[in-house]
Amino acid sequence: MRDSDRKAYDEVAIAVPVTIPYVRHSTRGAHWFAARALAALLEGSGLEKKGLDGLCFSSFTAGPDNAVAMTQHLGITVRWLDHIPMGGVSGIVALRRAARAVQCGDARVVACIAADTHTLGSFRSIVEDFSQFSRDAVYPYGAGGANASFALLTDYYMRTYGARAEDFGKMCVEQRENARHCPYALLRKPLTIEEYLNARPIAEPLRLFDCVMPCAGAEAFLVMTRRRAAELHLPHAVVLGATECHNPFPDEPIQTRGGWALDRDELFSQAGISRHSVDLVQTYDDYPVMSVIQLEDLGFCAKGEGADFIRSHSFTTNGTFPLNTCGGQLSAGQAGTAGGFLGITESLRQVTNTAPGAQVEDARFALVSGFGMMVYDRGLCSGAAILERAG
Amino acid sequence: MDLFARRPVVCAAPSGRRSRVAQPMTAAAASGQFELQECSVCATVQYPPREACCRCLSDELVWKHQSGAGELLSRTALHHSHDPYFRSRVPWHVGLVRLDSGVSILAHLPADAPKPPARVWVEAHLDRKGAGVLVAFGRSDGAGLTEDPRLQEMCSDPGSANVFVTDGGSLHSQAVVRALAAAGAARIWVGFESAGDSFVVPQGLCDLPRVTCLRMDVTDEPCVGAVAASIAGEIDIMINTAAIAQSRGVDAARSEMEVHYFGLLNLARHFVSPLSERAIRTRRLCPAWVNVLCVSGLRGYPSWGTYGASMAAARSLSECLRVQLREAGVRVVNVYPGPLDDRRSEQHQVPKLGAPAFAQSIVEGLRAGVEEVFPGEVAQEWFHGHRGRQL
Numbered sequence: 001m002r003d004s005d006r007k008a009y010d011e012v013a014i015a016v017p018v019t020i021p022y023v024r025h026s027t028r029g030a031h032w033f034a035a036r037a038l039a040a041l042l043e044g045s046g047l048e049k050k051g052l053d054g055l056c057f058s059s060f061t062a063g064p065d066n067a068v069a070m071t072q073h074l075g076i077t078v079r080w081l082d083h084i085p086m087g088g089v090s091g092i093v094a095l096r097r098a099a100r101a102v103q104c105g106d107a108r109v110v111a112c113i114a115a116d117t118h119t120l121g122s123f124r125s126i127v128e129d130f131s132q133f134s135r136d137a138v139y140p141y142g143a144g145g146a147n148a149s150f151a152l153l154t155d156y157y158m159r160t161y162g163a164r165a166e167d168f169g170k171m172c173v174e175q176r177e178n179a180r181h182c183p184y185a186l187l188r189k190p191l192t193i194e195e196y197l198n199a200r201p202i203a204e205p206l207r208l209f210d211c212v213m214p215c216a217g218a219e220a221f222l223v224m225t226r227r228r229a230a231e232l233h234l235p236h237a238v239v240l241g242a243t244e245c246h247n248p249f250p251d252e253p254i255q256t257r258g259g260w261a262l263d264r265d266e267l268f269s270q271a272g273i274s275r276h277s278v279d280l281v282q283t284y285d286d287y288p289v290m291s292v293i294q295l296e297d298l299g300f301c302a303k304g305e306g307a308d309f310i311r312s313h314s315f316t317t318n319g320t321f322p323l324n325t326c327g328g329q330l331s332a333g334q335a336g337t338a339g340g341f342l343g344i345t346e347s348l349r350q351v352t353n354t355a356p357g358a359q360v361e362d363a364r365f366a367l368v369s370g371f372g373m374m375v376y377d378r379g380l381c382s383g384a385a386i387l388e389r390a391g
Numbered sequence: 392m393d394l395f396a397r398r399p400v401v402c403a404a405p406s407g408r409r410s411r412v413a414q415p416m417t418a419a420a421a422s423g424q425f426e427l428q429e430c431s432v433c434a435t436v437q438y439p440p441r442e443a444c445c446r447c448l449s450d451e452l453v454w455k456h457q458s459g460a461g462e463l464l465s466r467t468a469l470h471h472s473h474d475p476y477f478r479s480r481v482p483w484h485v486g487l488v489r490l491d492s493g494v495s496i497l498a499h500l501p502a503d504a505p506k507p508p509a510r511v512w513v514e515a516h517l518d519r520k521g522a523g524v525l526v527a528f529g530r531s532d533g534a535g536l537t538e539d540p541r542l543q544e545m546c547s548d549p550g551s552a553n554v555f556v557t558d559g560g561s562l563h564s565q566a567v568v569r570a571l572a573a574a575g576a577a578r579i580w581v582g583f584e585s586a587g588d589s590f591v592v593p594q595g596l597c598d599l600p601r602v603t604c605l606r607m608d609v610t611d612e613p614c615v616g617a618v619a620a621s622i623a624g625e626i627d628i629m630i631n632t633a634a635i636a637q638s639r640g641v642d643a644a645r646s647e648m649e650v651h652y653f654g655l656l657n658l659a660r661h662f663v664s665p666l667s668e669r670a671i672r673t674r675r676l677c678p679a680w681v682n683v684l685c686v687s688g689l690r691g692y693p694s695w696g697t698y699g700a701s702m703a704a705a706r707s708l709s710e711c712l713r714v715q716l717r718e719a720g721v722r723v724v725n726v727y728p729g730p731l732d733d734r735r736s737e738q739h740q741v742p743k744l745g746a747p748a749f750a751q752s753i754v755e756g757l758r759a760g761v762e763e764v765f766p767g768e769v770a771q772e773w774f775h776g777h778r779g780r781q782l
Contacts, residue, residue: 127473137496140406140524142476144473148467155466156487206467376497377495
């Protein structure tokens with residue numbers, strides 16, 4: 001546990017969850033998805049462009065442009081700007097940055113947007129040049145991209161803690177059940193455990209349905225004061241607690257835990273709730289093993305007991321532990337950095353009772369977890385946030 | 392011909408891109424050494440390579456020999472890769488190794504590598520692109536490369552290969568032919584200079600199985616072109632042994648340049664294209680072009696005089712060829728013997744290299760997959776005294 005005298009995120013509201021429908025491949029640029037997201041934020045909030053004065057932008061595929069260029073592309077003038085290319089933790093970090101800016105008055109309304117395209121070959125170029133370490137020590141081994149890294153981790157986890165393919169499969173099957181009613185999910189067809197186990201191998205022991213499907217899309221939300229949200233009559237949530245951690249446990253030979261293991265007590269103590277009060281959880285589910293590690297590190301079960309946790313819970317929206325309630329990335333697809341926003345927009349919909357798919361009954365507290373950036377042999381960024389239904 | 396028939400993907404080499412800080416690993420691997428960065432101040436070993444020590448931030452980093460011993464933590468078989476080279480060679484095996492020095496390494500594995508957790512030994516080798524990569528074996532005898540159906544492409548085992556030795560006129564090159572035959576070469580062509588209309592072949596050489604003798608004079612460009620037209624499309628390994636005896640005087644100096652430098656240039660003009668074209672389809676080994684040079688080509692020895700100057704010219708040309716042929720997945724191997732035990736070296740009062748030992752060092756160099764071979768005591772002395780400053 002870390003010593004902390006962090007201020008609360010009082011008076012900060014998060015509102016207007018936006019999803020620009022995902023497509024497997026697109027001939028549009030990331031800027032197109034960003035423009036559609038901004039238009040949807042304005043339409044959803046009733047604000048004019050001049051009503052926004054902050055932008056927080058995430059993308060892997062907008063290059064050579066960053067958040068600065070995006071202001072000119074989108075024709076907006078802001079007095080607060082941040083660029084957060086942190087993959088799966090982009091949403092949590094964007095929320096933390098924007099919340100403080102709004103709380104301190106540096107900005108009144110911040111648009112947080114993650115937009116990525118997926119053209120033929122674009123994923124390979126991201127993978128090939130993802131980092132200097134990746135270029136020197138991962139890509140030349142045929143192992144560029146996350147599949148190989150998570151295969152090595154899954155192999156280690158299964159052997160060390162006795163998890164079975166059937167356990168990960170149960171989690172994937174139940175998440176897919178959640179996706180069935182979600183219009184945003186690219187994969188909505190029911191998945192059976194047999195289909196999961198018989199799917200073609202991708203990187204042993206990972207099979208097809210263990211791996212997120214890269215796609216194009218955007219996710220976005222607005223951060224503003226609660227007063228402003230009320231003036232605009234926007235359903236919104238408040239931020240009870242949020243943490244981030246980068247490069248935790250650098251000396252461990254292989255990553256079996258993330259920064260949540262350092263931050264979980266601070267997260268719940270800042271939020272002022274117990275983990276048993278949480279109504280739904282959105283993990284960063286690029287691979288099932290990573291969801292399990294997040295559940296362990298956040299304290300829902302002990303390290304190594306993830307498989308038992310899966311066996312003793314059901315993860316559908318009406319189950320004992322609603323998890324990844326829109327199907328998660330494993331069903332929705334992974335639209336680049338937007339994958340790091342998905343848990344936030346879905347949580348926001350659940351606690352404001354506006355989910356287009358299956359709704360968790362009377363959802364009040366949502367926990368969102370983010371994870372990202374396999375720079376070499378492990379994901380360096382982890383973060384989490386707890387949202388509460390406002391009012 | 393069916394234009395739409397499915398053909399195997401032709402991709403001779405993986406991506407060879409590396410950061411500047413990672414280049415020394417390749418330089419060490421080129422002569423069979425496994426070196427990693429060590430901090431001169433706090434002795435931390437680190438990988439992947441960095442600009443500063445990740446513990447004490449000192450920039451006094453030196454590349455030091457590593458034992459390679461470590462533990463295989465996990466492994467995977469990739470059934471997909473974003474890199475076309477690996478994608479056309481799946482399943483490809485990689486593993487995560489914790490070296491005893493405390494760094495985690497992603498390494499290529501032979502298919503028969505042990506199941507983790509297991510002791511392994513990491514070696515540095517050159518991949519098909521000539522870039523340094525790490526390979527972990529379940530044994531420490533250093534002979535694992537030639538036995539794996541995928542990793543054998545990182546070396547040039549003469550077993551089952553078609554080999555051309557450009558000049559069989561010396562006892563040392565005849566020893567090379569015998570060593571190749573003993574190593575199981577499929578076919579061996581040996582060139583001999585003509586004496587009038589015919590050429591003289593030493594007793595017994597053409598009686599060896601699978602050996603064909605032909606007329607070849609590297610200084611005679613039409614002759615080189617004719618030989619290339621008849622056999623170059625079938626060659627896996629070419630060993631240029633053409634050299635003349637050392638003598639004094641300006642005429643001798645011109646002859647040395649004629650054979651060592653212009654001879655190599657003639658070979659380059661006629662053999663680069665056909666060797667490259669064959670190489671792009673070759674997967675059983677890394678096709679190789681071996682140039683037998685001399686340690687006197689690396690620095691000036693007064694006793695070698697102009698001979699060393701001609702070898703330096705040839706070495707420079709050979710290094711140009713190396714860069715050019717890397718793109719096609721052909722390895723250029725430079726062999727730098729010290730004084731050979733023949734007439735050429737009678738005046739040298741140093742240990743001389745016998746023909747069988749010389750020949751064996753070439754075969755071993757091909758099997759080890761190195762780019763630089765230093766046969767004999769004088770060459771080894773030079774190698775250990777000067778490597779890093781001149782190579």
